[in-house]
Amino acid sequence: MRYFAQFRAGLAELVLDSLRRDLTKVTVVSSDDSSLLFDTGSSPSKVGQLGYLKNAFSVLGTVPRSSLQRAAEQFADQILSTAVLRGLGRMSAFRTMVSVDGKLVGLPRPVKDRFESAIARATGARVSPRGGGAEFWLIGRRDLKSMLLCQRLTAGVKAGAAGSLGADLATLLVKASAPRADDVFLDPFAGSGSIVRARIALPFARAIYSDLDVGEPNLQVPPEIRRDKRVKVLAEDALVLPSVPTGSVSSIVTDPPWGEYDELDTDFATFAERMLAGFDRVLDPRRGRVVLLLSRRAAAVTAGLWPGANLRLTRSHDLLVNGHPASAQIGGRPERAG
Template sequence: MRYFIQYPAGTSALVTDAMTHFVEEFRAEYQDDSALLFHSTSSLERVASIPFAKNAFAVIGETRRGDLGTNVARLADSLRDVRFPALPGPRARGFRLMVHVDGELTSVAAGPKRELEHTVSSGTGLRLEAGGRGEEYWVIGRLDLDHLLFCARLPKPPRPAKARGALSYELSSMLVLASEPHPDDTFLDPFAGSGSFVDARLGRPAREIIYSDVDLAAHREHLSPEVRHDPRVRLLAEDAMTLPSLADGSVDVVVTDPPWGEHEELPVPYEEFARTACVSLARVLHPERGRYVLLCNRRGTAAFAEALEAAGLPVRASHDILVNGHPATVFTGTRSPRATPAGPTPRPLLLGLPTYRRALDRFTS
């Protein structure tokens, strides 16, 4: 079966690494900055459940790209004898048709569009509900793909609403997967805030999952029930610069999104903040199996790259991504067993103060 997924911009390398964990006999056919066309023997339900996919589709047909109206008419003709797949979930009463070309929804001439709508109705037994809910069928074009795809959008499993300002479920899942989760992990997010990374980590086996944020009291009521009640989760109200409850080398993996320092007033210069944070992470990470994934704003890339290396946390890879249109960088790496963290003596900076948090308004899930 051929599938098409869309994912957070700039995470292509992370997606490629993660796909084999979710689908069987994965073979990529086309990939760009935010989309992947691939073959797999996995079921529709399995592909629909890929946690980092913003949208997932089953490919039903295609036509060589040219004039859009002509292409849509050709698709309608080629699909007349095609068997439409039974989509996961409750049976819908209707369908709607979307045309998404080069990253934008676009219109199609009325005649070809009616032909395609009639073909979909005949093939599915559903009636057109252009403005309503129901199954979705998409015509998809990408800049570097020489064919237009006709796809059925796979319904995503229901997810609880995110707190205002939280990182998206898709990006959180992607970065957690980049940490190479293991069932025996002790996991830590020292700047946990709304709990996005902790939520995502709960989807895989772990020995212990530590949420730490000095503003825990303010965030607690907005945390998901899973974060608040899962026995694997330990909630700490601690400064990320000192983490006094955590022994040296007691954490296997850190995935975190430190404050970006763009709209907040930091109590110290950004470079000092980065150095102090990295020394703290290096202290708690296990010297042999410790690993980390750190997300920072693009302007903070140089500061964190230098701070990570100085703290004995060599960078294995970095990825430039967009977080709701904001340039950002993801660092992945490991704790060096031979390096001794260098930098200022960690001291409390009260980094969880509401005036310091991540300017939550810049993110919407």
């Protein structure tokens, strides 16, 4: 079945990496910086549950690219004369939305009425402009030769707190670490906790949330992290982590300081070398995995440092974090990292 997904600009590589893990037989039909048209054998409900997509849709029909008005009229005809809306299950209400290159736009009233009355006739549902029922979207995209008639599957991702990673990116980083139910997880630069929250939303054994600023007024440990008895909260220097035993951690996913804005009292290369030496100590010598989010410039420095910490860097994805060029580096112990 064909699907269309929208995500935050700059996350395309990481999103595709996660889709390939989460869904079966993913084939990309077309993609750009913030959207993907793809086929998969997985069900709409499975695609709709992927929390890192801003919007996910099943594609019900296509018409050749033309004006919005013309496309809406063609879809109205298609809905009345073919089975495009059959088999969608029972629905009592719906609304329609029109999106062009990621922006919502309006249709002239008579065209919208015709489009909506075709859907109402085919589904037996009534129009509910405020939502609460099904959503049918007409989607146009600069890079697509067709316009799409879609049903929306997701409720959308929640934005993260100011200065924190969004929940979508945190989830993508966690997924890139190939999480396991028996993981002992560590984020040693946990900040507002977005990565730890994304990690504990999936099965895990134990987790460590550590940040030098724990206990300072500027850092509030999220209540769900404080409440969870399996999560240890520490205020330790990530370069030392004195209370984390050697070899006790199976997975680290973290967003360290990027060495910008005078964050560090040493040069970034020295900091990164000490950080990776600390990770080498606490990580399980056989199955330890690491995912690092860094600025593109910092990533160029750390790339050469993994082998010295007995780690292999297996994949690196370029992305944008709030418009800032960044990289996600993914790897682990050499025998695990393949």
